[in-house]
Amino acid sequence: MAYSEKVIDHYNNPRNMGSFKKEEDGVGTGIVGAPECGDVMKLQIKVENDTIVDAKFKTFGCGSAIASSSLATEWLKGKTVDQAGQIKNTEIVQELNLPPVKIHCSVLAEDAIKAALNDYKKKAETETKPEESTASTGS
Amino acid sequence: MINPEDVRNAITDKTILISIMFANNEIGTIHPVKEIGKIAKEKGVLFHCDATQAVGKIPVDVQEAGIDLMSFTGHKIYGPKGIGALYVRRKAPRVRLVPMIDGGGHERGMRSGTLAVPLIVGFGKAIELCEQEMVEETRRIKALRDRLQEGIMNAMEEVYLNGHPTERLPGNLNISFAYVEGESLLMGVKEIALSSGFACTSATLEPSYVLRALGVGSDLAHSSIRFGLGRFTTAEEVEYTIDRMIKAVNHLREMSPLYEMAKEGIDLKTVEWAAH
Numbered sequence: 001m002a003y004s005e006k007v008i009d010h011y012n013n014p015r016n017m018g019s020f021k022k023e024e025d026g027v028g029t030g031i032v033g034a035p036e037c038g039d040v041m042k043l044q045i046k047v048e049n050d051t052i053v054d055a056k057f058k059t060f061g062c063g064s065a066i067a068s069s070s071l072a073t074e075w076l077k078g079k080t081v082d083q084a085g086q087i088k089n090t091e092i093v094q095e096l097n098l099p100p101v102k103i104h105c106s107v108l109a110e111d112a113i114k115a116a117l118n119d120y121k122k123k124a125e126t127e128t129k130p131e132e133s134t135a136s137t138g139s
Numbered sequence: 140m141i142n143p144e145d146v147r148n149a150i151t152d153k154t155i156l157i158s159i160m161f162a163n164n165e166i167g168t169i170h171p172v173k174e175i176g177k178i179a180k181e182k183g184v185l186f187h188c189d190a191t192q193a194v195g196k197i198p199v200d201v202q203e204a205g206i207d208l209m210s211f212t213g214h215k216i217y218g219p220k221g222i223g224a225l226y227v228r229r230k231a232p233r234v235r236l237v238p239m240i241d242g243g244g245h246e247r248g249m250r251s252g253t254l255a256v257p258l259i260v261g262f263g264k265a266i267e268l269c270e271q272e273m274v275e276e277t278r279r280i281k282a283l284r285d286r287l288q289e290g291i292m293n294a295m296e297e298v299y300l301n302g303h304p305t306e307r308l309p310g311n312l313n314i315s316f317a318y319v320e321g322e323s324l325l326m327g328v329k330e331i332a333l334s335s336g337f338a339c340t341s342a343t344l345e346p347s348y349v350l351r352a353l354g355v356g357s358d359l360a361h362s363s364i365r366f367g368l369g370r371f372t373t374a375e376e377v378e379y380t381i382d383r384m385i386k387a388v389n390h391l392r393e394m395s396p397l398y399e400m401a402k403e404g405i406d407l408k409t410v411e412w413a414a415h
Contacts, residue, residue, distance in 0.1 A: 003326055011326055017394050034412035035358030035397060038320055042396035058396040062322035066394065115413065 003063055004097045010067035015074045018056045020044045028120025032111045035060065039105065041069045043112035045076055045084070047120055052076045052084055057112075064102040068092050068109035076113065085117055140303050143174040150178075156185045161193035161209075165349045165365060166302030167311025169197065176205025185234060191215055195269035196308060197277070201226060207234050213258065217370060218265030222258035276370065281309040283377050284368050288312055290381035295388055297401075301350060301363055310368040315350075315359040318398035319391040324364060327387030331380055334365045358397070358407070 019042075020027045026047045033040040039061040046054040055073035059066045071092055076084050089106035092098070098106055146157060157179050162169045172188060179186035187208035193199050194209075195216035201209060212223040227249065228234045242251035269276075292298050297317035316324065321335030350360040366380070392398040397407060 003329070008326065011323065014394060019399065031396065032413050035361070035407065038322075038358075038361040040396055040412070042399075058394055058399060060318065060395045060397045061320050063326040065320075066323055 006096050007063045007067040007098075010070040010096075011063050014057075014066065015070045016054075016056050016077075017058065017070070019058060020046055020054075020056055026120070028116040028118070028123065030112045030115025030117070030119055032115055033061070033108055038062070039065050039108055041065065041108055041112040043069060043072060043109075043116045045116045045120060047081060047124075050080050052079050052081065061105065061108075062102070064096065064098055065105040065108065067096050068098075068105045069112060071095060072109045072113055081117060081120070084113060087113055140168050140306060141170045141175070143171055143178055146175050147178045147182075150182050150184060154182070154184050156187060158187040158189070161188045161190040161199065162197070162308050163302070163349065164192050165347060166313045166353075167192075167307035168303045169193070169306045169308065172204045172206070179207075180205050185232075192308060195266060195273070196310065198273070201228070207232065213262035213265055216265045216269050219258050219261040222255060222262045224262070272370075277309045280368050280372065283372055283374060284310055284312050284366075286374075287366060287368070287377045287381060288314075290377070291384050294381070294385045298388075299355075299359065301353065301355060310372075312366040312368070313363060314366075315355065315363040316388050317359060317362060318395045318401060319362050319388055321362055321364060323391055324362075324384075324387055327390060328380070328383045331383060333367075335363060 020029075022029050022044075024046070028045045028047065030043045031040070032043075040059065041061065042058045044056045045052045055076040057069040057073045059069045072087070075087055079087075087110065089103070089110040092106035092109055093103055096106075141159065146159075150157070157175065159170055159172065159175060161172055176186050185207045186205060188204075188206050188210070190199055190209050190211045192215065194211040199209075201207075206226070207228040209226040210223065211226075212218075214220040214222075227236060236249050238249055238251060240251050243253075245251045245254065288300070291314060292300070295316070299315045299317070301313040301315060302311070325333055325335055347360055347363065350363060351357070355363070364384075368377075400407060400410070
């Protein structure tokens with residue numbers, strides 16, 4: 001099959017490939033997909049003051065899946081948590097020139113972003129809760 | 140490999156035809172055709188073989204194997220595309236066919252239509268060359284294939300051979316690379332002509348039915364690559380392929396969340412995946 005230049009570029013030079021420790025402060029981790037489907041994406045964000053300062057990915061999947069998740073980490077860096085939630089799979093399709101049969105790779109990347117954001121928000125909530133209870137006993 | 144006893148047990152009093160692949164195109168397994176032919180004779184059932192992958196590569200004897208009908212083609216043996224053949228047994232038993240293409244009554248009424256003489260001549264020459272070279276070629280190609288197999292499998296952990304270890308076509312190799320997806324691997328070695336059991340560019344997301352039937356787990360089935368060696372394959376190409384495969388697999392394993400989890404000691408079979 002003919003691979004687009006951008007997809008090949010992401011394969012040869014993946015952006016932000018790697019991992020944060022899950023327990024690290026401000027890290028949100030999203031893992032989506034399944035080995036039986038041939039696609040598993042792990043996307044992580046590091047958030048400071050509501051801004052994503054760093055992102056990392058690891059992907060098991062075809063070239064388009066790797067490129068979609070690699071591109072996602074590029075786009076996430078510098079965005080606020082809210083802005084990150086606005087990223088649409090169609091934008092990924094356009095940027096990478098994905099053919100129709102590979103659109104599901106971009107959908108999975110969007111799912112991975114949302115999963116990472118949700119994980120971050122859940123952790124942020126449980127971190128603020130103990131602070132609230134000490135505040136109330138204090139007052 | 141097909142178990143001849145499974146064939147025997149599958150035959151009912153309504154069975155009129157057994158049809159088996161002589162050798163499998165994906166994993167190269169050569170089936171026990173002679174034993175199956177014997178069973179077919181015993182039971183009075185016609186025996187057809189699709190010998191596309193076998194003719195010209197390994198010895199094929201329709202008498203010895205008890206084959207009544209056999210399909211094969213020119214384009215798999217360096218002959219022209221567009222020509223194939225069906226061997227139809229004339230004696231013991233005489234096989235009678237109803238033509239699918241009727242009209243002028245050519246080919247003893249079995250297939251009407253003017254014969255494609257140039258293609259037939261090319262086909263015949265291709266077979267002749269195969270016959271002349273078969274013994275030497277088999278030895279040469281098998282040595283190259285074995286070198287490719289050893290070079291790849293000794294260099295990496297968690298790589299698995301698909302198909303029979305010895306009863307396989309001399310030029311076929313099929314390997315699964317755990318934690319690495321087949322299509323991405325092909326992209327990593329795109330200057331080498333290989334194929335994989337990937338199916339995400341076909342209508343479903345199902346991987347190779349052959350590997351599934353063998354009981355290969357679905358993640359490994361997505362991770363398999365077929366290597367085909369032939370008349371024009373050289374030793375340099377084999378060494379080059381070994382080197383490129385090792386580099387590509389290592390590159391993709393570094394990128395793989397499954398490899399990472401396995402290294403951390405997580406049993407992937409126990410993970411609950413959030414598939415969409």
